[in-house]
Amino acid sequence: MVPLIAQALDRAIAWRTGRRYPQHLAQYRAMERWTPEAFEAWRWERLRAQLDHAARTVPYWRETFARLGARPADFTRPEHLAALPATTKERINAAGDAMTSTQPEPGRVTRSSTGGSTGRNVWFLIDGEAHDRRRAAGRLTEEWDRVRPGTRTATIWGASLEQNPSRGAALYDRLTNRVFLSAYGVGPSELDAYAERLLRLRPEVISSYPSILLDLARRWGRDLCRRLGVRIIYCSAEALFEPVRAELEDLFGAVVRNRYACREFGMVAADCPLGGGLHLMDMRLFVEALPTAEDPELRELVLTDLDNRVMPLIRYRIEDLARPARGPCRCGRPFARMDLIEGRVLDVVTTPDGRSFGGTFFTLVLRPFDRSIRQFQVVQDRPDHLLVRLVPGPGYDGAARERVREVLAGTFGPALAVELREVDEIAPLASGKRRFVIRDLGRDERR
Ligand SMILES: [Zn+2]
Numbered sequence: 001m002v003p004l005i006a007q008a009l010d011r012a013i014a015w016r017t018g019r020r021y022p023q024h025l026a027q028y029r030a031m032e033r034w035t036p037e038a039f040e041a042w043r044w045e046r047l048r049a050q051l052d053h054a055a056r057t058v059p060y061w062r063e064t065f066a067r068l069g070a071r072p073a074d075f076t077r078p079e080h081l082a083a084l085p086a087t088t089k090e091r092i093n094a095a096g097d098a099m100t101s102t103q104p105e106p107g108r109v110t111r112s113s114t115g116g117s118t119g120r121n122v123w124f125l126i127d128g129e130a131h132d133r134r135r136a137a138g139r140l141t142e143e144w145d146r147v148r149p150g151t152r153t154a155t156i157w158g159a160s161l162e163q164n165p166s167r168g169a170a171l172y173d174r175l176t177n178r179v180f181l182s183a184y185g186v187g188p189s190e191l192d193a194y195a196e197r198l199l200r201l202r203p204e205v206i207s208s209y210p211s212i213l214l215d216l217a218r219r220w221g222r223d224l225c226r227r228l229g230v231r232i233i234y235c236s237a238e239a240l241f242e243p244v245r246a247e248l249e250d251l252f253g254a255v256v257r258n259r260y261a262c263r264e265f266g267m268v269a270a271d272c273p274l275g276g277g278l279h280l281m282d283m284r285l286f287v288e289a290l291p292t293a294e295d296p297e298l299r300e301l302v303l304t305d306l307d308n309r310v311m312p313l314i315r316y317r318i319e320d321l322a323r324p325a326r327g328p329c330r331c332g333r334p335f336a337r338m339d340l341i342e343g344r345v346l347d348v349v350t351t352p353d354g355r356s357f358g359g360t361f362f363t364l365v366l367r368p369f370d371r372s373i374r375q376f377q378v379v380q381d382r383p384d385h386l387l388v389r390l391v392p393g394p395g396y397d398g399a400a401r402e403r404v405r406e407v408l409a410g411t412f413g414p415a416l417a418v419e420l421r422e423v424d425e426i427a428p429l430a431s432g433k434r435r436f437v438i439r440d441l442g443r444d445e446r447r
Contacts, residue, residue, distance in 0.1 A: 006150025006176045013172070020129070024136035028283055029143075032333050039282070039334040044078075046306040047286050051075060054312045059098040061314065081288065086302055087316045089114070089122045104310035105129055114263050124264060130308035134266030137281045141270035145232045145257065147205055152177040154203040156194075156213060179203070183212040191219055198228050206252075207234040210244045211375075211434040217251045230254040236261050238434055239341060241363040260320075260341045264313060265303055269322075269338055276329035277337040287336065288315070289324045295356060297323050298342060321348070349380045349437060352415040362437060365407055372396040373404075377426045380439045386418050389426055396422075 014022050031039060051072040054061035065071065070083060085091075092099055107128040114122045126134075142148065157180065173180070179201050181194055194216070206213065206228075213233065217225050230252045235245070236259040245256045257271040258278060265285060269278035280287050284307055289299035301320050305313045325337040342348075349357045362378055372395040379387045388408065390396075401420060408418045428434050 003148055003150030007148055009172075009175060010149040019132050019135075021132040021135040021139065024133050025139050028136055028140045031283055032140075034334055036328065036334045043282060043286065043306070047081075047304065048072060048075065050304065050306055050309075050312055050314070053101070053309055054314060057101040057103040058312060059102070060095045061312070063098075078286075078288075081286070081304070081315065084315050087314060089317075092122050092124070100125060100311050101309055109310050112263050122264075124313070125311040126308055127310040130305065130310075133284055133307045137284050138261075138267045141259070141267065141279075141281075144270075144273040145205075145255075147232060149176050151205055152201055152203045153205040153207060154179045154181065154198055154201060156181045156183045156206060156208040156216065177201070183208070183216065186216065191216070195220055195224055202229050204229075204231045205234065206230050206232075206254075207236070209237045209434070210235045210240050210248065211238055211428075214244055214248060214251075217248065222251050225251045226253050228252065232257060234259055239436065241436075243363055258341070262318060264316065264318065265305055268301075268303065268318075269341065272329055272331055272333070272337065274329070274331045276331055277325045277339045278341065279329070279333060279335040279337055282335045289322060289338075292321065298356075299324055349378060349386060349416075349439060350383075351412050352383055353413070357411075357437075365411070366404070369396075369400060369404065372400050375426050375434075376436065377434075378437045380441065383441060384416055386412065386416055388418060388420050389423050390420060391424065391426060392422050 011022055014020075031042075034042075055065045055072050056062070064085065068083065075081065075083075105127050108131075109128070110126050110131065112124060112126060114124075139148075142151075147153070155178065179197065181197070186194065213235070231254055233248055233252060233254050233256045235248075235256055240256070240258045245258070248254075248256050257273075259267065259271065260269040260278060261267045265281075267281050268285065268287075269280045271277070272279050284305070286304040286306060288302040288304075290302055292298050292300050298321050301318050301322055303313065303316050303318050305316075321342040323339040323342065325339045328334075329337055351357075362376065366373055366376055371393045374391040374393040376391070377389045379389070381387055386408070388404075390404070401422075405418060405420055412418065426434070
């Protein structure tokens, strides 16, 4: 179906079902031209309204404000927010229903969860209004790349794809030129079938996990990838490292855009079309970038949802690290920027002498080995021991192995022993995501 008709269909469905994302999208488009001062003032009002709502109607926050002897009206500057305790996954689980508003907005409420490892899984509620604003923010970032309903899009996802969408959803996907492929356990016959399907669709956009797409693209080869005619590749769900971005861009002859999203908040940040780093979705979120002990440039993100009234997440520790960029972006948008989303707080290797290394470090160090290492995974399983799993590629020999060991041992010093282990494959998580760096020192040391 041609994009204009798909867009009309999309608007008709929104109108028929009472969804408000077209209105929110129109507001966000207008905001892109606001001055930073006007935008900040608007955001601050949204934040104050959320604090007020939480203090009045959410038992956990009512009790927290009372304990601190604080009122939402006392919060007059962004720094004041730090007076409130951060919300951790453990705290949400302990609070239970006390995190839910006794006076939510009327309308549809959906229940979702973070997934994640046992014991750290969190359930939360999202109201219809927050849902629609999430969708509008996502749509806004797509418009930066001239991607709209009806743009031919292939989503190649991990294990979590719904296998049997409803008939309505399947029809909508067909009418709006969307194809979903599960990339879980793709053997040679699926690889050919997917290529055939994509050659028929000729997707302008591919949306995928970087590790999954790179694996498929290498197996297809550059000629086939280029024949698909892809214009934009959206990468999300995992940290996107520069060598992976460069290789995907070369294989497909397309532009790769990094997007950082999560179940709790939807889209959190998306690549600026002018290459200014990732823009935060400041119209939906109040993001604090708190200093970390290990590295002055590296910040821990703490997020407050400005929209969701049924279960307001305030000062939520998402457990991800980022490097903020300074100054306004040359695209002129008033949204703050991050240079890089480094990955999870827990997934940073720490040496006994107190230095820390995230995924970027390992990708850079292993870059010279390019294709002789197909995949790697670094696991710190003890304070003094690092296990490096490698899937060898062509040209990986004894000398390459020794150089990898030397460069890692030379960086970490004798206090952190490095063990290399060659394996046939590195299994993804149940969600289909890959983790490159894992710190697993046992429960006690994680807290
Ligand atoms: Zn920008």
